[in-house]
Amino acid sequence: MNTRNVHDRLNGIEAFVQAAEAGSFALAAERLRLTRSAVGKSIARLEARLGVRLFHRTTRQQSLTDDGQAYYDRCVRALAELQAAEAELDSGRREPQGRLRVTAPLVFGRHCVAPVLRELAGRYPQLEVDISFNDRVVDLIDEGYDLGIRVGDLPDSSSLAARRLGLQTMGIGASPAYIAAHGRPVTAQEMQGHAGIIYARGGQDKAWTMQDEDGRATQLRLRPSLRLDDLQAIADAAIAGAGLAWLPCWMLARYVGTGELEVLMHGDRLAAHDVHAVWPQARHLPSKTRAAIDALAARVPAMLAP
Template sequence: MTDRLNGISVFVTAVGAGSFALAASRLHLSRSAVGKTIARLEQRLGVRLFHRTTRSLSLTDDGALFYERCLRALEEIRAAETLLESGKREVSGRLRVSMPVLFGRMCIAPLLTELAREHPGLELELSFNDRVVDLIEDGFDLAIRNGELANSSGLVARRLGNHRMALCAAPAYLQRRGEPQSIEQLAQHDAVAYVRAGVVRNWLIPEADGVTREMMPGTRLQMDDLQAIADAAVAGFGIAWLPCWLVRGQLIKGELVRIMRDRPGLFFDAHAVWPQTPHLPLKVRMAVDLLASKLPANMELIEAKPVG
């Protein structure tokens, strides 16, 4: 019976992946093992499940009928497992999470590894990537996304906290160039700019009346890595516009100083998103609950107290 269920799971994964090679990657098997499992399943059933060519994989009519029933059966099995899990506090199984590279490494991964330490049966697979992944197609249980959510049909989202953006510079730079007190003065300074896809990203500066100004001073340095921008700002190359969670250590040490503090802050939301399902797996629920409770403290603004 176990072999039969394994074959069905491999079959369903292969259909969703669209190829044996991608299914093998998701299942942590070899492509040959996936092909042999499908062949044994076809032999047992006495039908062909796939039309195979060197470039494509598609279901036969029999395969489509079988897939519909298999998918329904596996969903019922997962629902039953979730109901049993709901009465336990011990998390087990593999949890695949996608997250932005720097934010994930600094703020998300430490919390999830803490969860894994508390639950020895939990296996973590963390993917650090700044692209927006397709959770279902790429086989992720959970993803962390920043900013406005897009293409979220079929997904459930929960807000985890927000990124507060800050204009900051090294004390030595401000001593040399002076501290700007207005947008007009800020425009006369050097900036360390963030570049993405070859485009310099302008700064968004909120005004007291609720209007957000978009601007960018002259740029001495342009980089596509936020950590490198923070390092350049500490080195005195100019003013940078960065999330507070990234530079909180430098602000606490006094290596960077936040400027134009009297202006309203600009915030971007951080969300956890996961595929919509009738019964949320315990491993996903506990991961999201942990992030929602502890992530805000990892993102809040902390800086050195002014002298005097």
């Protein structure tokens, strides 16, 4: 069997596994960076070679046949062995290379993650960095990501490894115009009833949590003037005078420096959140992933300093 036939077989198997796990040819094509037609043809050739039908297909959905499920189980084990072998070889390389897929929260990703990984890509010409910005919790394994950045508590998981990058502290700010019109509240009691710009996602408001004098967690009660699901939009609204904003200190500091916002409260009494890099647990960590984690661990703590 020549190398081209081997390559075609492996491509067909990878397309099949991705289609089975994604539940659609279109999503598999997106993950593989191919057209839907190319994925469909690759799987059709695989079915013809095997002499079996791997998928039940309808206009609305697709599912594995019994033969397809049995073949999928074998393929997953085989690909895992190949990936482990590649990672073991890759771990001995001096320079990272290949495609690194990263998912990060919208604003934190743009301001704190992207600059670091952009410099990393510039340092290593054979490294291709692909960053997706999204505030939802992404399933790294199901969606094919090498690395994720998480702000907040991590769920227990035997399939993921993690490295702490720092602590994101919070602050409350408002524009000079809002303060001039409504006063400068500096205690929790004084803030009661003030207009608040609330982060809300999936119909749930993100609480403004602080510790009282006795160290007990309590929530600030403000009058919601706006509900937004993007931190940058919240900062913009605060600058426009819409109310008080609960923002990460690293972000609030940017606008304090320009005079667009003023700090009303910050420090240890406000809730803070750990920031982690997370990645799929593996025996051998690819050099591209290790390089990205090390770069983030070296740079992010200083960015998070209050």
